[in-house]
Amino acid sequence: MLLLKNAHVVPGDGAPELLATDVLVRDGEIAAVAPNLAAPGAEVIDATGQVLIPGFVDTHRHVWQAPLRGIGPDLTLPGYFEVVLGRALSAYRPEDTHLAVRLGAAEALDAGITTVLDWNNTSHAEAVADAYQSLGMRAVIASDQPRADLTGTLSAALAILGPEYGPADEAEALLRRARDLGILVTMHIGGGRTPSAVSRMDEAGLLGPGVHLVHLNSVTADEAKLLADTGAGVTVTPLVEELMGHGVSAYGRLADAGCRPALGVDVVVNSVPDLFEVMRATLRAERTRAVPSASAPMLPAARMLEAATVDGARALGLSDRIGTIAVGKRADLVLLEGLTHLAGSADCAGAAVTSLRPSDVDTVIVDGRVVKRSGRLVDVDLAALRASAADLGRRALGAPAAR
Incomplete structure (x- = not known):
C-alpha cells in the first residue's frame, strides 16, 4: 500500500480541487481520497505543500x-x-x-x-x-x-x-x-x-x-x-x-x-x-x-x-482507468513542487500549466509504483542513458561516433 498525505489534490475533469487531502493506493488502484486517512503498514509519502495531479x-x-x-x-x-x-x-x-x-x-x-x-x-x-x-x-x-x-x-x-x-x-x-x-x-x-x-x-x-x-x-x-x-x-x-x-x-x-x-x-x-x-x-x-x-x-x-x-x-479509450484522481482508477499520479505558497488556497491546476516545468515534477507513480522520487527517477540514471544513446543518434544519421 501507498499513502500520500496532506496533498493539494487536483482530481481533474472539472472536479473541485481538494485541500490537505490524502490518497490511498492499494494494489495499483486508488482506494480512497479523503483527509486524515489511516493505513497501517502503508508506505507514506508526505505531500505537504505539493500539488497532486493525474499523470x-x-x-x-x-x-x-x-x-x-x-x-x-x-x-x-x-x-x-x-x-x-x-x-x-x-x-x-x-x-x-x-x-x-x-x-x-x-x-x-x-x-x-x-x-x-x-x-x-x-x-x-x-x-x-x-x-x-x-x-x-x-x-x-x-x-x-x-x-x-x-x-x-x-x-x-x-x-x-x-x-x-x-x-x-x-x-x-x-x-x-x-x-x-x-x-x-x-x-x-x-x-x-x-x-x-x-x-x-x-x-x-x-x-x-x-x-x-x-x-x-x-x-x-x-x-x-x-x-x-x-x-x-x-x-x-x-x-x-x-x-x-x-x-x-x-x-x-x-x-x-x-x-x-x-x-x-x-x-x-x-x-x-x-x-x-x-x-x-x-x-x-x-x-x-x-x-x-x-x-x-x-x-x-x-x-x-x-x-x-x-x-x-x-x-485513447482509457478514461475508465486513468486520467483523473478518483476511487477505482489506476494510480497514475504526479506530485508537483513549486507551488507551495499556493497549495491549499488557489487555482493550482491553472498555475501548474502557466508556471511549472519538468524540473518541478517531484514524484511520479504509475499503476501504484513509484518511478520517480524526490526529483530523481528510481530505476534509471537518465544522464547515463542519454550518454549511452548519443552514439546511436550519430550513427543513425551517418555521423562518426564520438571519440
Whole structure:
C-alpha cells in the first residue's frame, strides 16, 4: 500500500480541487481520497505543500526518435521524411530500438508523463515492449502489426497511414479490421494545408469511438462537428505543427465543435519531450485566437491540464482507468513542487500549466509504483542513458561516433 498525505489534490475533469487531502493506493488502484486517512503498514509519502495531479497522457509520440533530439530545428515535413524516416530509421537494430525507446520513455516519465501512445515506426516489437516494461510505464504501442499478447500497463493499437498518405481502400480495410479486433486505430490526418479526409471517412462510416486522428490542421468547422458527433478521438501537437509548417493548430476549431482534443509531443527532433510547453503553446494560441468578452471569457489555464490528462485518456479509450484522481482508477499520479505558497488556497491546476516545468515534477507513480522520487527517477540514471544513446543518434544519421 501507498499513502500520500496532506496533498493539494487536483482530481481533474472539472472536479473541485481538494485541500490537505490524502490518497490511498492499494494494489495499483486508488482506494480512497479523503483527509486524515489511516493505513497501517502503508508506505507514506508526505505531500505537504505539493500539488497532486493525474499523470500526463501524451497521445502521440514517435518515441524511438529520442536519440535524435534537436537534430532538425529547420526540418520541413519532406525533410523529416528524408532524414528521419528515410535515413535514421533504417539504421536501427533491435538493440538500438530498445535503447531509444527506453530513453524516450525515461524522459517522458521524468516530465510526469505516465502514459504515452507510441506511434512506432520500427519493426522491433519485442524490443519496444521490453523497454516499456523495464521502466514500468503505461504505453499504448501503435504499429502496423499490433501484438495481441500485451498485458498490464501495455496495450496495442493499429497505426495506419490513413487515406491521405496511402490508398483509400487500404485504409478503409484496416479501419474495419481494427474495429473487428476491438482495438484503437490511429492515423495522421489533415496535417497540412490541403483538405482533410474526415468527410470521406464519415461517408464511409469509418468515424467513431476507437478511431484516433492526429493533427487535423486543415479540418473545417463542419468536419470538426462530425468528429464530435461520432465520438472519434482527436489529438493536436501544436509545437511540431507550427515548427514544421503544418498550419495553425486545430485545437480551437475542434473544441468549438464539442470535441475534447488531447495533446501530443509528436517528435523531439525539433521539440521538447514534455507536455508543459505543449500546454502553454496551446493556451497562448487560444487566448490570441479570440478577444475575450463577457459572453466569451478567456479560456481558463486549467483547461489545458485536462487536455493533457483526462482528455488524453478519453482519446485513447482509457478514461475508465486513468486520467483523473478518483476511487477505482489506476494510480497514475504526479506530485508537483513549486507551488507551495499556493497549495491549499488557489487555482493550482491553472498555475501548474502557466508556471511549472519538468524540473518541478517531484514524484511520479504509475499503476501504484513509484518511478520517480524526490526529483530523481528510481530505476534509471537518465544522464547515463542519454550518454549511452548519443552514439546511436550519430550513427543513425551517418555521423562518426564520438571519440
